[in-house]
Amino acid sequence: xxxxxxxxxxxxxxxxxFIFLVLRHFQWEKGIIWWLIISSLAFxxxxxxxxxxxxxxxxxxxxxLHRLMLKRKSKSLLTVGIVANLATLGYFKYADFMVLNFxxxxxxxxxxxxxxxxxxxxxxxxxQIAFLYDTYIGEISDCDFAKYCLFVVFFPQLIAGPIVMxxxxxxxxKMAVFQKRIFVNLSVGSTLFIIGLFKKIVLADGVAPFxxxxxxxxxxxxxxxxxxxxxxxxxxxxxxxxxxSGYCDMALGLxxxxxxxxxxxxxxPYKALNIVDFWSRWHMTLSIFLRNFxxxxxxxxxxxxxxxxxxxxxxxxxGGLWHGASWNFVFWGLxxxxxxxVNHAWGSLISGREGLNILPPVVSRFLARSVTLLSxxxxxxxxxxxxxxxxxxxxEGMFGLSEYPNMKLWANILTDTGLFWIGTTIxxxxxxxxxxxxxxxxxxxxVTNARSFIKKAVGLSFILREKIQWRPSAQWSSVxxxxxxxxxxxxxxxVELTEFIYFNF
Numbered sequence: 466x467x468x469x470x471x472x473x474x475x476x477x478x479x480x481x482x483f484i485f486l487v488l489r490h491f492q493w494e495k496g497i498i499w500w501l502i503i504s505s506l507a508f509x510x511x512x513x514x515x516x517x518x519x520x521x522x523x524x525x526x527x528x529x530l531h532r533l534m535l536k537r538k539s540k541s542l543l544t545v546g547i548v549a550n551l552a553t554l555g556y557f558k559y560a561d562f563m564v565l566n567f568x569x570x571x572x573x574x575x576x577x578x579x580x581x582x583x584x585x586x587x588x589x590x591x592x593q594i595a596f597l598y599d600t601y602i603g604e605i606s607d608c609d610f611a612k613y614c615l616f617v618v619f620f621p622q623l624i625a626g627p628i629v630m631x632x633x634x635x636x637x638x639k640m641a642v643f644q645k646r647i648f649v650n651l652s653v654g655s656t657l658f659i660i661g662l663f664k665k666i667v668l669a670d671g672v673a674p675f676x677x678x679x680x681x682x683x684x685x686x687x688x689x690x691x692x693x694x695x696x697x698x699x700x701x702x703x704x705x706x707x708x709x710s711g712y713c714d715m716a717l718g719l720x721x722x723x724x725x726x727x728x729x730x731x732x733x734p735y736k737a738l739n740i741v742d743f744w745s746r747w748h749m750t751l752s753i754f755l756r757n758f759x760x761x762x763x764x765x766x767x768x769x770x771x772x773x774x775x776x777x778x779x780x781x782x783x784g785g786l787w788h789g790a791s792w793n794f795v796f797w798g799l800x801x802x803x804x805x806x807v808n809h810a811w812g813s814l815i816s817g818r819e820g821l822n823i824l825p826p827v828v829s830r831f832l833a834r835s836v837t838l839l840s841x842x843x844x845x846x847x848x849x850x851x852x853x854x855x856x857x858x859x860x861e862g863m864f865g866l867s868e869y870p871n872m873k874l875w876a877n878i879l880t881d882t883g884l885f886w887i888g889t890t891i892x893x894x895x896x897x898x899x900x901x902x903x904x905x906x907x908x909x910x911x912v913t914n915a916r917s918f919i920k921k922a923v924g925l926s927f928i929l930r931e932k933i934q935w936r937p938s939a940q941w942s943s944v945x946x947x948x949x950x951x952x953x954x955x956x957x958x959x960v961e962l963t964e965f966i967y968f969n970f
């Protein structure tokens with residue numbers, strides 16, 4: 466069951482909200498917490514009842530370690546907890562990958578384990594590691610089991626994040642928060658949910674067929690024409706953008722319906738002026754986790770520039786591997802590590818040298834944004850392609866290195882290319898100039914950390930941000946009704962509902 470499914474919208478969410486409102490009326494805090502836990506477990510079990518057992522064992526074991534560490538702050542206990550969590554993650558996510566590579570290197574014929582990856586294991590593993598660390602350093606004095614369980618399994622953020630720290634949500638699990646401004650919570654929450662649904666069903670799934678068609682043919686070894694290659698990577702760049710953006714909006718909106726604010730996880734990353742800026746906007750909670758638990762412990766930037774670049778490469782390599790057991794993901798991570806190193810090296814080179822910036826600010830920002838987007842799109846090729854062969858075919862096509870494509874094979878894809886480029890041009894203007902969902906509802910504190918992360922807008926973005934501000938009104942209700950109706954109609958028209966891309970990680 467995914468947020469964009471009719472089962473979720475019609476069968477799951479309404480009764481969960483209704484019982485929540487009844488329990489809220491009777492001011493039963495424990496009842497609300499346990500009801501949300503039961504609902505979240507039912508949401509997870511819809512996908513696989515068997516893997517629900519693994520989730521419950523993980524929650525119980527980590528909570529037991531938390532209780533032991535409260536009695537005796539032992540580094541050994543923390544190490545046991547981290548190793549056990551990572552070993553579990555490693556087995557389910559990487560065991561078959563290791564067997565495959567062992568066979569390739571040795572020529573052995575070790576049978577594959579064919580392990581089914583448990584949904585959300587990367588996310589709930591990281592959250593619980595962070596919780597154990599906070600216990601060890603004394604940031605948690607105590608936490609009852611119900612609140613801990615809800616912290617891990619809360620359905621709006623369970624499947625694909627954001628990766629939430631305990632201090633961001635557990636203090637909110639109390640009656641004083643559940644009772645606050647129910648009309649505003651439901652209005653803001655449903656607004657974010659409807660916008661996110663539209664992004665996923667209409668925009669992301671709307672461009673997905675172009676990306677799928679091009680990348681699928683590239684994997685067969687076919688020579689890719691330049692226009693087809695660019696159509697494929699542009700389509701995928703928008704698909705993953707609106708897919709993840711839509712999920713993040715829906716997660717924020719669902720949590721807000723219950724009065725809970727989650728941290729911002731997606732903040733218009735294609736507006737970034739450099740790759741460091743990109744990673745401060747894309748999957749923000751993962752970036753923060755990798756920085757705090759990998760990059761800084763490895764030494765960060767404290768041991769000279771060379772060590773800094775090594776640490777960046779290692780951190781991003783592991784970040785790439787976190788996304789999936791594939792050498793393509795590893796290379797994608799390394800490529801971003803290289804980008805970050807170049808970005809920092811360039812920043813050090815031009816620091817304090819004002820004379821190097823001879824271009825007008827508008828031109829400078831345009832070039833910076835263009836270079837950043839091109840770099841990200843090149844990296845997306847490896848993220849989306851299933852093999853290096855497919856990625857190579859795409860890159861050869863994009864940069865005009867391929868020769869003599871079979872144009873008959875590409876005829877269907879290259880039909881009506883004018884409409885494709887008109888549509889993607891409109892999407893580009895929207896992505897770069899229109900305020901994002903969190904900015905639209907920013908007057909109602911949609912996230913825990915909005916003021917820290919919402920970037921200052923300039924030019925048209927600033928004008929539109931001031932003009933397009935959500936408020937409870939008949940006009941906004943009408944707009945959202947139309948947007949929601951269009952999304953539902955599109956769901957009915959779909960032959961098969963697609964999962965969110967990040968559900969696979």
